[in-house]
Amino acid sequence: MKPSLSKLVAILVGTIIKTIYIVGPIHAIANDALPTVAIGFLDLTEDVRYDDWGIHPVDIRSATAIVDRRAYAGAQLAIHELEQFTRIAKAYFSLERHSLANATEMVETIIQMRDNGSHFFLLDAPGQVISEVARLTQGENVYLFNTTSISDELRNDLCQKHLFHIAASRAMRTDALAQYLIERKWNKVLVLRGPLTVDALMTSAFERSAMQFGLKIVGTRDFVLGNDPRARDQNDLDFLTGEKRYDAVFVADSDGEFALSVPYATRKTAAVLGAAGIIPRVWHWTYLRHGAPQVHGRFERMHMRRMGEPDWGAWVSLKTIAMAIARAKSTNPAEVADYLRNDKFRVDGSKGPGMGIRPWNNQLRQPLLLTTDNWTITRAPIKGFKHRTNDLDTLGYGTQDSTCTF
Numbered sequence: 001m002k003p004s005l006s007k008l009v010a011i012l013v014g015t016i017i018k019t020i021y022i023v024g025p026i027h028a029i030a031n032d033a034l035p036t037v038a039i040g041f042l043d044l045t046e047d048v049r050y051d052d053w054g055i056h057p058v059d060i061r062s063a064t065a066i067v068d069r070r071a072y073a074g075a076q077l078a079i080h081e082l083e084q085f086t087r088i089a090k091a092y093f094s095l096e097r098h099s100l101a102n103a104t105e106m107v108e109t110i111i112q113m114r115d116n117g118s119h120f121f122l123l124d125a126p127g128q129v130i131s132e133v134a135r136l137t138q139g140e141n142v143y144l145f146n147t148t149s150i151s152d153e154l155r156n157d158l159c160q161k162h163l164f165h166i167a168a169s170r171a172m173r174t175d176a177l178a179q180y181l182i183e184r185k186w187n188k189v190l191v192l193r194g195p196l197t198v199d200a201l202m203t204s205a206f207e208r209s210a211m212q213f214g215l216k217i218v219g220t221r222d223f224v225l226g227n228d229p230r231a232r233d234q235n236d237l238d239f240l241t242g243e244k245r246y247d248a249v250f251v252a253d254s255d256g257e258f259a260l261s262v263p264y265a266t267r268k269t270a271a272v273l274g275a276a277g278i279i280p281r282v283w284h285w286t287y288l289r290h291g292a293p294q295v296h297g298r299f300e301r302m303h304m305r306r307m308g309e310p311d312w313g314a315w316v317s318l319k320t321i322a323m324a325i326a327r328a329k330s331t332n333p334a335e336v337a338d339y340l341r342n343d344k345f346r347v348d349g350s351k352g353p354g355m356g357i358r359p360w361n362n363q364l365r366q367p368l369l370l371t372t373d374n375w376t377i378t379r380a381p382i383k384g385f386k387h388r389t390n391d392l393d394t395l396g397y398g399t400q401d402s403t404c405t406f
Helices: 005-032 057-061 072-088 103-115 127-136 171-185 197-213 229-235 294-303 309-328 335-340
Strands: 036-044 091-101 120-126 144-148 161-164 187-194 216-222 248-252 271-274 277-283 370-371 375-380
Touching: 036 103, 036 277, 036 309, 036 375, 072 091, 072 294, 091 103, 091 127, 091 309, 103 120, 103 271, 120 127, 120 309, 127 144, 144 309, 171 187, 171 229, 171 277, 171 370, 171 375, 187 197, 187 271, 197 248, 197 375, 309 335
Parallel strands: 036 091, 036 120, 120 144, 144 161, 187 216, 187 248, 248 271
Antiparallel strands: 277 370, 370 375
């Protein structure tokens, strides 16, 4: 006897209900079975790099002054976005921040978190702190990501195999400036050098870039900040930029206060670059291509301020880890680190070409933006500067001049 239509409907509905009931829990169990990649974010409670040096006094006093410019804001945006990446990476991601006093406390925290299952750590600290942390964590099955330090030494003599660099190095930045000067045919450069050790490092980096790309440094003059008439030859801009013939002025001023006075104030008409005027950056809010405005918008909605270089470094660091896990199809930290150095690895930083890790020093190869305070002039590498394997490798140390040995 054939079942009635009502019985057939009842059977069909029951089957659907059972299917929904069974598939739902299985899907939940499958999600719950995914591993969680716990990532640490470590910075200093006091970091002089975030002091208000080089900011105009009016901006410091005004209500628009940025109170918290720490890189952690970029990491927060990334961890929020990675919620949508779970199905691709087949892993969950979590973020834990620790603000600490020094390198010793950072190492202790890394080891404690490692023992609890964390193997990837983002570091927002000066180069000397990162160097010490990397030295003391060798062989500990942890992998460090430098989000903000531009130190060339970290990529050369002080390099470590488990330390990756997301921030662009000082050499990459001066190479970008040198390419732009060559392209504009501003071949003669006057260098103004500040009194600090970092200013000397900036000058050395630019001298290397000038030699590599064929610029002529017509002179290097030391400046001091002040009004002492006895030091007129070092604090008077009209005097400092007189006599010599030049097309551009490179300012090596890590504090940035003296540099504020240089644009449009040189004795001879010239472009100003370095610490003022045309500045090389990994990120700037005025860049309007390759999805950058969307990234800006998401960041501003979350933090009510513009996204800066430190934020971008932390944001891309987390994206780099997540993309490597997805491509390597593994959460094993050693396998992920090995895949990062694979020539096939690419991560999108919303700056155009896909970015990969240089296997000889663990530096993220990337385009740089040449900007003023309120506009992006162009992007480096400048058109016409070619490399035999990857044009991004025209910026910074290559295999021939790198002193890094793992």
